[in-house]
Amino acid sequence: MAGRLAIDFGHTYTVAAYWRQATRQAETLYVPAITRPVRAGPGSGGTTVYAAPSLILYDQASEACWIGQEAAEKLRGAVDARPVYSQLKLDVITGKRIFGPAGSRWLCCQDMARDYLAAVICRAGQVLGLSSEAVITFTVPAEACQAETGWQRYGHWLKGAVKQAGFTRLEMVEHPWAAAWGAGLYVKPGDRFIVIDLEAELAEVAVAQAGQEADGNKERRLRVLSHVRDWLIEPEPGQDQELVIHTQLEHILRQALRQTAGRGYDGDGYAGVVLTGSGGLPALYKQAVHTFFAGIPVYDQCLLSAAACGAASLAAGIDACGYIRYNYGVRYWEPGQYRYQPVAARGTFYPSAGPVAELVIKASYDGQQEYALFIYRLGVEAGYCINGENPLILRTDQPALSGQPVIRATLSIDGAGQLSVTACDAGSGQIIAAAVPVVKLM
Template structure:
């Protein structure tokens, strides 16, 4: 059955949905041989584990194939790719004589999944929709574009995950009502306050406020891993721990999934070191997991994400009391204590969970089929300029987070000056500014693969944090203004106006103040997020 496709590439699992024009609804696709059911009871849905293995023969195994071959924790297996790509990780692993990065592995995985989905749904040539976290930077969306090109997909759209979830809930939401989409997946947590509107062409989703944090199910796996080592008096640098670190992480993830089922009260983690015969083990019950999450301030961080989204919505005239319901999304939202956190904020009667594992993919398929929504820019964007009096680079905001698009009027106007005599080529360096989440003496950590192929816990340095919160988006082409005749140092040479089009592109119109002419009109500079 042909249909538009929605692809939710997740940190832990990837979900695919196809739109059926006859029923005007989306259905989750099963990809035989690659997928597996995930969830509990009537919440089970078909997913493809976001994992790829490169064999010694340089073949690729994907998803459930990796599990079936018992290679989930083997060398040459890549997982959590989305998170490393989003953080621009420099990690590389030597496999079959070549260095493979998460960007490479993610591209090989997702391009193959796209081809499989198009074949399964008989959707070759149809438009697809890919999802991205609200906190993602332009480089991640660019990477998705490269993947679709590698897969031979010529028509694709991007939608942020909470907005896709709002569209995916479909019949469960009513026009004129406000909802909070709470999406807690493998790599991120996101909250979006949305207003559902009725239009001539059907319903649309207007995003009132949204926020996110780079914490997810894989973070919880890391905390369980650290707790396991602490209880056994071990360190991730111990040789025997290094040998079994991958297997330990698999068991930590399994324990988390088991304890996400309200019917389960405990889980056992146990891994045998084949070289020494020693067993590293831990019993983890529900109270122990909740205490672990509380010690790492998970619930406080979830609360802060929700409050930030609500504050953003309040600037548009909507507050917490206007929220009709909280709609839970993502595998980590199934953890009972996570749901209780939302119930504590909004009350039990306003928190709902209906197929949280595939609602994003189904909404993405609806978006690919033409269901619309009104959105705004998520991050601040700033122009870097050189202050001659201090000798330092400074930043001036040109687009503020929350700006609606497309813009009817210029969103920012500025003057570009020459920095030296006889200058002909002048440029504008535009930076995307994320939120620095480190506060006070708080120390962030993450799991990384060392050169020996073992997992270890590493601190996220202030330089790492700075690099992840500030990104030069037009680094490859910052210079595009040409002064004829050449300009002198300090001379105001161009007046530029910024606007935003329907595709979230930042457009520039430049006026030559000396020549008295327009040199650029609606010139696309960068893609905003």
């Protein structure tokens, strides 16, 4: 089995998904021993999703651990009070360092979460037969998307889990964007939408927009305009369940909308509302969301799988409108050092309206007729070539002299997020390549 792996690390469940090329769709991945089949909930057509409970249990006498379904089964009938850890994602997001016994050691919950996620990555990678160079895609919680510091901190933690699992490469996509895509809401530039995540008695609401940066930067990217997290209190016996649930949710939703209004955005013009969370979500919660957002489309058919499958779809490059999350460039040699010329800027929406860059390629040595186009990711991972195994080779009819301008090229980004090149001979004007895909950008 092969395909790009995407993982949505949740409070209650963690879902791994992959892109199945044969069916041209994303599917949740069954990982033996750690995932369980979870019914997607009322109104979803009885779909079953494979998910791993977000639990980790450490052996008391060693450093071994069990995760997901195997941890849950270990606890059944256990007579000792061994600690099982859950809600680990919350500690990673908030940065809290609370320590607890992990077998013969004491670990903070962030380290336990890393152990958990690393084990999920490792086992899911084995099921798909991935090499250590495979790119793993992760969703980033809305709260970590509000500021660059949160994004970088969460990314640093993810890199630790990926490395521990034996892999080297990762991509990150905002949870709201992935959830919207996986649920069927195809976000366009300028769209505002709401993602409501309900799981483990915890409610999170994020209002997001694909639009201009607030500081006037011309880069366009997904912005989280507001984020609210609060606990849901289960109605007590004798209370009106519908009234309690509606009142709690309405309070949280209004708080998120007030935050958005405080930033200068009115309450109208939402493209849709996406509902995600545990598969066993009571129907009353869905009803409350539909009632509150009457007149706005509510996407609630893929509660548990939306974010993971959306991330897998985005990683496969099948979205018709997205944006680039990293800066990219080509590398060239100047006397004494390599330099990079930018070709695609972070925040650029695709498909691009026209060329995003123009290049003049010069010969490196006398007699050269073949020119390899290598694309590099710039910034934090400067110098990382993303198409080293399969560069685009441009060929000319005539050999050139060293330093001679040989090829003129324009680069654009198509609807699948692929960088494509159109090139012509600098001397004769003969077309060498016409809108040829080079590599998928993220």
